[in-house]
Amino acid sequence: xxxxSTRYTVHGGEKASEPQVKSGLRTAExxxxxxxxxxxxxxxxxxxxxxxxxxxxxxxxxxYDLSLLGAVVVKGIxxxxxxxxxxxxxxETPAGxxxxxGLENPGLEGxxxxxxxxxxxxxxxxxxxxxxxxxxxxxxxxxxxxxxxxVSALEVNISCPNVKQGxxxxxVTCDMAAQVTTxxxxxxxxxxxxxxxxxxxxxxxIAQAVEAEGADxxxxxxxxxxxxxxxxxxxxxxxxxxxxxSGPAIKPVALRMVWQVAGAIKIPVIxxxxxxxxxxxxxxxxxxxxxxxxGTANFVNPYVVPExxxxxxxxxxxxxxxxxxxxxxxxRINR
Numbered sequence: 001x002x003x004x005s006t007r008y009t010v011h012g013g014e015k016a017s018e019p020q021v022k023s024g025l026r027t028a029e030x031x032x033x034x035x036x037x038x039x040x041x042x043x044x045x046x047x048x049x050x051x052x053x054x055x056x057x058x059x060x061x062x063x064y065d066l067s068l069l070g071a072v073v074v075k076g077i078x079x080x081x082x083x084x085x086x087x088x089x090x091x092e093t094p095a096g097x098x099x100x101x102g103l104e105n106p107g108l109e110g111x112x113x114x115x116x117x118x119x120x121x122x123x124x125x126x127x128x129x130x131x132x133x134x135x136x137x138x139x140x141x142x143x144x145x146x147x148x149x150x151v152s153a154l155e156v157n158i159s160c161p162n163v164k165q166g167x168x169x170x171x172v173t174c175d176m177a178a179q180v181t182t183x184x185x186x187x188x189x190x191x192x193x194x195x196x197x198x199x200x201x202x203x204x205x206i207a208q209a210v211e212a213e214g215a216d217x218x219x220x221x222x223x224x225x226x227x228x229x230x231x232x233x234x235x236x237x238x239x240x241x242x243x244x245x246s247g248p249a250i251k252p253v254a255l256r257m258v259w260q261v262a263g264a265i266k267i268p269v270i271x272x273x274x275x276x277x278x279x280x281x282x283x284x285x286x287x288x289x290x291x292x293x294x295g296t297a298n299f300v301n302p303y304v305v306p307e308x309x310x311x312x313x314x315x316x317x318x319x320x321x322x323x324x325x326x327x328x329x330x331x332r333i334n335r
Contacts, residue, residue, distance in 0.1 A: 030067065031313040034324050038268055038291055039191035039216040041125050041152050043070030045309055046285065046324055050272050050295030051076050051129035051155060051195075052101070056115040057122065060298070064306045070291055071125035074115065076157055078130075079137045081107035087239025091228055096247020096274070097296055098226045100240040103131055108144055116150055125152035127193065135183045146188040154190050156180060156215075159197030159222035171197035171222075174209035185214035193217040193270065196261070198250075199225045203257050204264035211265045218261055219270035219293065221254045247296040248274045255287055262288025262329060276304060278311025285324065286331035 034045040048071050054060060057072045066072060084104030091098050106114055111128075119126045128151055132138040138156065145151050158171035158180050170176045181194055194210040196203055198221035207218050223244025228237040236242075254273025262269045271289030275281050276297035284292045297304045312324070321327060 031309075031316070033316045033322060034309070034312060036070070036290065036323070036325050038070070038270070039153060039193070041071065041191060043125065043291065044068070045070045045312070046289075046291040047281070047305055047308055047312075048127070048270065048291055048293040049073050049298070049305070050293035051157070052099075053295045053298045056111075056119065058118060060302065060305070061122065063302055066122045066124050068306055068309045069124055071127050071152065072119060072122070073127040073129055073155055073293060074111070074119070075105060076103050076129040076131050077105050077108055077111050077141065078103055079108050079132060079140055081105065081110055085240045088237060089239070089243075091237050091243075093226075093228070093245065093247070093249060095249035096245055097299070098228060098238065098243040098245050099223070100238045100243035102240070108141060112144075112148060116148065120150035126150055127153045127155050129155040129157050129195070131157040132180075135180055138180050139183045139187045142184045142188040142190075142192075146190055151190060153193055153216075154184070154188060155193040155195050155219060156184050157195050157222070159195050159199075159220075171206070172200050174202075174206050177206050178209045178213045181210040181213040181215050191216045193219050195222055196220040196257075197222050198253060198257055198273075204260045207261045207265050211267050215267060217268045217270060217290075218265060219272065220261060221250070221257050221273045224250050224253065246274070248276055250274045251280060255283055258284055258289050259287045259332075263332065275308075276300070278308045278315065281308050281312060282315060282327070285327050286329070288329040288332060290325070290328050 030044055036043050036046050044067055047069055051073045052075055056074050057066055082103050082105055085100050085102030089100045128145055130141040158177050170180045192215055194215040223246045225242055226245035227242050230237050251274025258271040268290040269288055270291045271284035272293035275294055281292045
């Protein structure tokens with residue numbers, strides 16, 4: 001199976017390789033009960049695209065109205081163009097994927113010239129995920145994007161496990177995470193979301209460290225460091241040996257970490273990690289996430305966003321809840 005084909009097992013053991021197009025979902029109506037705000041940004045819904053699997057939104061815009069999303073979080077951008085990691089970069093697991101893409105992207109100026117014109121036309125907030133090999137690269141990215149029309153916020157990736165330099169190193173200690181946060185904060189007035197790595201022993205402590213340095217929001221989790229071995233060649237399946245595990249397998253870990261971080265900080269939390277249904281999304285909201293992001297599930301079912309949107313709307317109606325914000329952290333109150 002190559003990196004463009006996915007058939008991992010989802011709910012009830014059902015294989016989901018070909019999405020079922022269900023009437024009404026492509027043009028699902030907006031629901032005022034799902035509107036919310038994040039870092040001062042008005043969102044049509046609490047559903048965001050997770051950076052990576054959604055690209056820059058073009059393919060999905062042909063399937064449904066992107067206004068069903070609260071924001072498009074674009075594929076990670078680096079200062080210079082990157083070809084990504086060589087060799088095999090994506091493998092299937094029983095309940096997810098391991099990827100070692102390596103931040104393949106057109107670079108900052110390529111993104112601005114090639115992708116931003118389309119994104120500005122969608123009428124949806126655009127959150128740009130940035131990654132650097134040095135604090136100075138993060139600073140340069142933030143400074144340039146601060147002046148770019150149509151950029152609503154930055155998501156600072158200090159957690160990517162796919163590259164050998166940068167990313168991962170910045171996200172595993174409070175001091176390094178704080179250092180990147182401080183320099184980005186000094187270069188931009190845009191809302192700053194810091195994306196955390198789950199590959200740490202004290203994720204709440206790191207969240208507190210970046211909050212203290214000016215982060216406006218925390219997003220978590222990124223992928224879990226993982227690997228797989230070919231028993232016939234007796235070699236790692238990924239050319240880069242290690243990759244990031246995503247998909248339903250990581251949901252319980254992600255939910256636990258969202259719970260821990262939401263209870264440790266005062267700024268909002270965006271929850272992600274293995275969300276593939278509206279029920280999953282609601283669990284994260286009840287745990288304390290003000291918004292949620294959908295990643296790997298987009299590969300399995302390209303219509304997962306409108307399906308989750310419809311499911312949340314129905315749940316709100318059945319529960320008699322006036323606005324989704326009333327449910328943020330409700331499970332913490334009901335302990």
